[in-house]
Amino acid sequence: MAEASSIQTETLNPLDPSTSNASVLFHREIKFQLAKKPFRGFSSDFHIETLNPTTSEPRGPSSALSVAPAKRHDASEFSEFGLDPELSFGITVRKIGAGLRNLGNTCFLNSVLQCLTHTEPLAAYLQSGKHKSSCHVAGFCALCAIQNHVSRALHASGRTLSPEDLVGNLRCISRNFQNARQEDAHEYMVNLLESMHRCCLPSGVPSESPSAYEKSFVHKIFGGLLRSQVKCQQCSFCSNKFDPFLDLSLEIFKAESLHKALANFTAAEWLDGGEKQYNCQRCKQKVRALKQLTVHKAPYVLTIHLKRFHAYEPGQKIKKKVRFDCALDLKPFVSGSYEGDLKYSLYGVLVHSGHSTHSGHYYCYVRTSNDMWYTLDDNKVLLISVSSFSPAPLPVIASIWLRRALDGGTKKEKETMNLVLQN
Ligand SMILES: [Zn+2]
Numbered sequence: 001m002a003e004a005s006s007i008q009t010e011t012l013n014p015l016d017p018s019t020s021n022a023s024v025l026f027h028r029e030i031k032f033q034l035a036k037k038p039f040r041g042f043s044s045d046f047h048i049e050t051l052n053p054t055t056s057e058p059r060g061p062s063s064a065l066s067v068a069p070a071k072r073h074d075a076s077e078f079s080e081f082g083l084d085p086e087l088s089f090g091i092t093v094r095k096i097g098a099g100l101r102n103l104g105n106t107c108f109l110n111s112v113l114q115c116l117t118h119t120e121p122l123a124a125y126l127q128s129g130k131h132k133s134s135c136h137v138a139g140f141c142a143l144c145a146i147q148n149h150v151s152r153a154l155h156a157s158g159r160t161l162s163p164e165d166l167v168g169n170l171r172c173i174s175r176n177f178q179n180a181r182q183e184d185a186h187e188y189m190v191n192l193l194e195s196m197h198r199c200c201l202p203s204g205v206p207s208e209s210p211s212a213y214e215k216s217f218v219h220k221i222f223g224g225l226l227r228s229q230v231k232c233q234q235c236s237f238c239s240n241k242f243d244p245f246l247d248l249s250l251e252i253f254k255a256e257s258l259h260k261a262l263a264n265f266t267a268a269e270w271l272d273g274g275e276k277q278y279n280c281q282r283c284k285q286k287v288r289a290l291k292q293l294t295v296h297k298a299p300y301v302l303t304i305h306l307k308r309f310h311a312y313e314p315g316q317k318i319k320k321k322v323r324f325d326c327a328l329d330l331k332p333f334v335s336g337s338y339e340g341d342l343k344y345s346l347y348g349v350l351v352h353s354g355h356s357t358h359s360g361h362y363y364c365y366v367r368t369s370n371d372m373w374y375t376l377d378d379n380k381v382l383l384i385s386v387s388s389f390s391p392a393p394l395p396v397i398a399s400i401w402l403r404r405a406l407d408g409g410t411k412k413e414k415e416t417m418n419l420v421l422q423n
């Protein structure tokens with residue numbers, strides 16, 4: 001059967017052969033396995049019905065997204081972690097969302113949309129319909145567009161959608177984008193989140209004001225605070241500057257692992273001469289000083305972009321190995337007061353395959369709430385198993401999406417999930 005063999009090929013060799021030299025590795029091998037249920041069709045578009053062996057058959061339009069009233073994260077649990085109770089939906093993305101049609105070099109957009117769709121608190125907020133009912137944006141609203149998209153995608157598991165609205169309004173997200181041209185996925189993500197941030201603010205609130213950061217649900221989910229501290233070595237005076245961020249961009253030139261890249265990012269740096277010499281406000285003179293960046297407020301969802309371009313060789317891509325794990329403790333890189341550890345768990349990996357930063361192909365891996373990993377490559381949706389990781393050639397990772405492990409680890413997440421599945 002032609003369909004079956006093509007599925008098998010897809011499933012066993014889902015990675016682009018041109019990327020076999022690519023060097024970024026998971027710690028453990030990702031094994032690709034055949035779907036437990038046969039595919040129902042593979043004609044014009046990739047089509048799956050039930051790839052996820054642990055969930056039941058779809059029962060209706062709401063089956064992809066399940067509200068779990070029995071096991072909600074209660075508001076106190078969220079406030080304890082500094083999170084807004086407004087986001088405490090006991091909602092989980094159980095099934096994988098729809099595949100997305102490539103509308104002409106739109107893989108950069110598709111892969112970002114897929115990571116966003118499978119960002120649980122975002123999906124939960126959007127599904128609550130809060131924004132749309134009170135939207136005051138004239139013209140194209142990025143938030144309404146994302147809300148429509150996420151809702152459609154999560155209700156169309158096993159099908160393929162065209163994200164026409166977001167593609168057609170690409171230049172409303174940023175004037176730098178051009179339709180039908182391959183764009184940078186990270187630039188798209190940053191611009192999209194900023195547009196969504198602007199759209200969710202009450203009218204009259206400037207988008208770069210403290211009250212905007214406080215009110216914006218985009219910042220409540222993705223937002224953190226970076227502290228830049230300069231300490232005078234003569235009088236020990238510390239000058240602190242705080243900057244909100246929606247993602248972190250890390251240099252990987254001198255880093256073999258994500259941990260090391262974060263360590264380099266937050267390493268103290270001497271300011272002791274030349275242009276860098278520091279003028280101490282208290283000593284009123286040029287002094288030796290130590291400068292250090294730290295994460296002062298950790299976001300709930302942390303997206304880390306790996307800088308893969310050479311500053312002096314445009315288009316050249318840094319294709320080095322950067323190891324990372326499914327869990328990350330951010331505590332060593334944080335200056336805010338957090339008791340206990342600050343564990344994050346991996347739920348999304350955005351990949352760029354290709355030799356230069358100007359061309360190539362984007363796709364992503366996402367994890368659903370019941371710990372099933374999928375490859376989302378435009379209209380192709382494949383189930384993968386990450387039960388055993390070992391160094392295996394994987395294409396180059398562009399960004400890593402992590403979510404705060406609210407209750408101290410995946411075990412409890414799994415228990416929560418089991419309850420959800422039983423209900
Ligand atoms: Zn809107």
Ligand SMILES: [Zn+2]
Pocket residue numbers: 232233234235236237280281282283284287
């Ligand atoms: Zn001083």
